[in-house]
Amino acid sequence: MRVHMIVAALLVTPAIVAAQATGRAQGSANAAAAAHAHAAAPSVPADFSASSRVRLEATYARAREHHVPESAIQNRVAEGEAKNASERAVVASAAKVETNMEDARAAMVAAGHDPDDDEVQAGAYAMERGVSKAQIGTMARRAPRGRSLTVAFDAVTRLNEHGVGLTSALTQVQAKLDAHASDAAITSLVTKAGAGVKLGGG
């Protein structure tokens, strides 16, 4: 009986040891992953209250979940901190930029365009400047396959700033996209609009 127990113990021990080793390894891996995640994780200001930290971390988590760049949120937090904004304003602004990126990405994906991070961020910036999710989708749908929309989004909002109506601005930029015009040619729309303003012709 004792022999059996010893044999059983000897037989089981490696498994236990192995299991423990595996557990340790798993724990180490988790720790390493956590450490990596912490190192790579966008910063959450240390002096923020617990509730603000939770909300900000949730915003980052949502960005990861929806495949939009966390760096844009990180930038917004850094901007708020540089400008001595309140915690509440920083958290709200971070959430807003995440939502805009989510919407911009969704619009582009729905239009059959797989955007990179720069396009998602440019789309979000365009939304901050008045372009709607539907208009982003329309531009993405009309853009030649493989063409980056970053400059196009910027051109639309800048034309609008020069007094060109948003619909007209979208039409002009889309016409350029349809014609497979270069980024420089799209940008020239804005240059011409600026000259028109200087001449008084709007």
Add this chain to the structure above:
Amino acid sequence: MNKIRCTTCVMMVLVATFAAHGAAAQTTGQLQVGAGTATDARGIRSNAITLAPSVTFGDATLASAAISGSATFFQNNAWALGGGAAATSRAPIAGGFDVALAADGSGSRTSYGATFATANLTPALEWTFRPVTVYAGTQAAAGYTAVSATTSTGPFPGASSTTLVSHTRWLYAPVYGARLRLLGDDPSVGAELALRWEPMHVGDTVVTDRTANAALVAGPITLALSAGQRTAPGERSTFGTGGVMLDVLHGVTLSVSGGRYPADRLTGAAGGNFMTAGLSLRVGGGLPSLPTPRGVSAVPVGATRLAIRAPSAQRVEVAGDWNDWVPVPAMRADNGVWYADLRIAPGQYRYAFRIDGHAWRVPGGAVAVDDGFGGKSAYVTVRDASATDTSTAKEDR
């Protein structure tokens, strides 16, 4: 009366436009419609409606020109038509000194046979230190007035003759003054206080005006106040005006003003009291151009230059998405524009300048939005040099 009343309205609009845009490099068309009443020092009361179109060209802080017209219709069916032109220029020298030149001329003709014309030239030297600007200059001006006078002639009723009575007056005045411009952390709030002293030599008479002006801009509301004292042989009088303007829509401003104005020593027009309300419609303008530093080297290959006009600043830094909003110092050019040449990877970024360590500002002419923190942020798109036909990474603003 009418000329001074219109001038008050125009000045108020200029204050608001300047405050809103900082430096406006553009062409702006404007139509002002005003209705008001005035009672001059002789007790003559007049009610009138005025239409005043104008076009302004150029950069308000460096060189600008404006042409304007006015049509005034009085309650008694009389009318007056007028026009004018004005130009200003400013050339930075060094050490905060600028040479400024202002010139204007105007003329008007009435249905009752009166003609008024004035011309004015004022060169001045200005020195700016932080928010304070002091200046000294010389004003030279001329005024012409012609009035038809009808007199009875002979013994028969109805017989009369018309003669033209005209005067030309010259004015010379050293001009001294100071301005204090206060800007808060909130870009939509600002104030300016100004003092001016003009001992005018009109013929053999010295007429001294001391004037204090204050303007406060808070979002869409502008409040402008002016108070002055005139001393001359046998005359000691005070005058003052106040006005409120409200931007109700983009390019649409309502204004109400009133007060007491002094006699015009050039044209001989009497002083009096007035009250007016008006509507200003502004078109064009769009974005002013971005500030450009003068007298500095070209943008290094591969760099992006960001610049802001801040002539009274002592320290300017720029920060943005590309560097986690860590401010880096900008350099000052002779024309009061601060700039930084930065190595920024292609992409789109938000940025802003920090003035004197506390106030965040965006350059006039930059595409900007509310930053979500009570201020503004500008955007810059840095294009990939390899994606364009340019040889360097190019800032696309």
